[in-house]
Amino acid sequence: MASAVDPRFGAALREFRERRGLSLRCLGQLAHRSKSHLHELEVGLKAPTTDTARHLDLVLNAAGALARLVDAPVDHAAEAAELRLRVAASDVGKEVLDRIEQSVDDLASAYPTMAPADLLPLVRRHLAYVGRLLDGRVTLAQQRRLLVAGGWLAVLRATVHIDLQQRAAAAAHLRAAVDLANHAEHSELRGWCLETRAWDVLTQGDYRKALDLSRQAQRVAPEGSSAHIQATAQEARAWARMGDVLETRRALDRVERLTANLPVPERAEHHYRYDPAKAAAYTATTLAWAGDPGAEHVARAVLADLDPNGDGGARPRRSASARLDLGLALVAAGQPDEATALAAEAVASGRVVPSNWWRAAEVLARVEQAGVPEAVTLRELCDQYAPRRRPTADSAGR
Structure with a gap:
C-alpha cells in the first residue's frame, strides 16, 4: 500500500542517485523500474511503496534510508504545532531579518513558475529556520518581523500543499499562519489566510462556504490591499460556481474598480502582491464558469x-x-x-x-x-x- 507523498523521499532519492553518478534511465535499468516512474517519485507526483523503497535502498546502497522515510512519513500537524508553540520569544540582527524577508519574497515569486513538489522543500527549510530563530532573544520589533515572515511562509506552504492535494498538511499550516498573523497583528496576512481557505473549499465544491470566507477576508484585509482584491475576485468565482451571473458580474466590477489605478508591483510574479494583469485572468476564468x-x-x-x-x-x-x-x-x-x-x-x-x-x-x-x-x-x-x-x-x- 502506498504511503502519503513525503517530499523528503524524492529529495533523498535524487541525492543517492546523483552520488552514484546515475541518470534516471540508468537507475531504471538497475532497479527494473521505468524512467518516468522514478521521475514521478523524485518530484513527488507519486508516493513509493515500502517494497519499492527497500528495493531502491539495495540498488543505491542507501542503508535503509529510503525505506525509513516511507515507514515514518512527515507529521505535518506536528511540524505546524511546533512552529505555533514558538511564537512567544526570539537573538538576531537586522541583516538576518532582511535576508529572511528577501527569501520570503523570492519564494512567493517562484510560486507561479516552480513545480509545487520542488518548491515545497525550500519553503519547509526556511520555515524551520524561522522557527529556530523564534527560540532566541530579540526585541519586540524584531520578533514581530519574524512572526510576519513565518506567517507568510506558513500560508505559502499551505498553498503548495493544496496544489499537491495534501489537504491535512495544508489545514495544519493554515492554522499556524493564522496564529502567527494574530500574534503579529497583521491584518493583510489574516486576510490572505481567509482567502486561501476560501480557495481551498471552493476546490472541494463548497461554494457557499467559499463565498462566506471570501467576504470575511474582504472585511479583515486593509481596503485596497492585495488580499482584499484577491478575496473579491474569489467571491466572484464562488458566485459563478453557484450560477448567479448577476452577482458574478457585480463582484467582477468591484475587482475592476479596485485595480483600475493599481500600479504594477515591482515583482509582478509575487503571489501576495496583486498584479493588475491577474484581474483579466480571473475574469476569464470566472466568466467561463458562469457561462457568460x-x-x-x-x-x-x-x-x-x-x-x-x-x-x-x-x-x-x-x-x-x-x-x-x-x-x-x-x-x-x-x-x-x-x-x-x-x-x-x-x-x-x-x-x-x-x-x-x-x-x-x-x-x-x-x-x-x-x-x-x-x-x-x-x-x-x-x-x-x-x-x-x-x-x-x-x-x-x-
Whole structure:
C-alpha cells in the first residue's frame, strides 16, 4: 500500500542517485523500474511503496534510508504545532531579518513558475529556520518581523500543499499562519489566510462556504490591499460556481474598480502582491464558469498577453491555465474543435498542477459530450499527464 507523498523521499532519492553518478534511465535499468516512474517519485507526483523503497535502498546502497522515510512519513500537524508553540520569544540582527524577508519574497515569486513538489522543500527549510530563530532573544520589533515572515511562509506552504492535494498538511499550516498573523497583528496576512481557505473549499465544491470566507477576508484585509482584491475576485468565482451571473458580474466590477489605478508591483510574479494583469485572468476564468458569452473575448486577450509567441511565455503555468480557460469558453460558445486543441496544448506542456487539473478534466468531459473526434487524443494525454490523485471537476487552481 502506498504511503502519503513525503517530499523528503524524492529529495533523498535524487541525492543517492546523483552520488552514484546515475541518470534516471540508468537507475531504471538497475532497479527494473521505468524512467518516468522514478521521475514521478523524485518530484513527488507519486508516493513509493515500502517494497519499492527497500528495493531502491539495495540498488543505491542507501542503508535503509529510503525505506525509513516511507515507514515514518512527515507529521505535518506536528511540524505546524511546533512552529505555533514558538511564537512567544526570539537573538538576531537586522541583516538576518532582511535576508529572511528577501527569501520570503523570492519564494512567493517562484510560486507561479516552480513545480509545487520542488518548491515545497525550500519553503519547509526556511520555515524551520524561522522557527529556530523564534527560540532566541530579540526585541519586540524584531520578533514581530519574524512572526510576519513565518506567517507568510506558513500560508505559502499551505498553498503548495493544496496544489499537491495534501489537504491535512495544508489545514495544519493554515492554522499556524493564522496564529502567527494574530500574534503579529497583521491584518493583510489574516486576510490572505481567509482567502486561501476560501480557495481551498471552493476546490472541494463548497461554494457557499467559499463565498462566506471570501467576504470575511474582504472585511479583515486593509481596503485596497492585495488580499482584499484577491478575496473579491474569489467571491466572484464562488458566485459563478453557484450560477448567479448577476452577482458574478457585480463582484467582477468591484475587482475592476479596485485595480483600475493599481500600479504594477515591482515583482509582478509575487503571489501576495496583486498584479493588475491577474484581474483579466480571473475574469476569464470566472466568466467561463458562469457561462457568460463575454468569456471567450477576455480569455483570448489573456492568452495573447501571456503567450504572444505560443511557446509558453514567461509564466508557463498561467499560460497553460489560460489555454484551459479559453477551452471552456469555446466549448460554451459551440467551438469544441479549437477547445480540444487548446486543452491538448495545455496538458502536454506538463504545467497543469494537481489543484488545476479540474480545468483539463472539465474541457475533456465537455468535448467528449460534443462528440469531437480529437477528444480521443485529449483523453490519452490526460491519462498520461494526470496527477496520481485527480481532483474533481469542481476543483479550481490559483
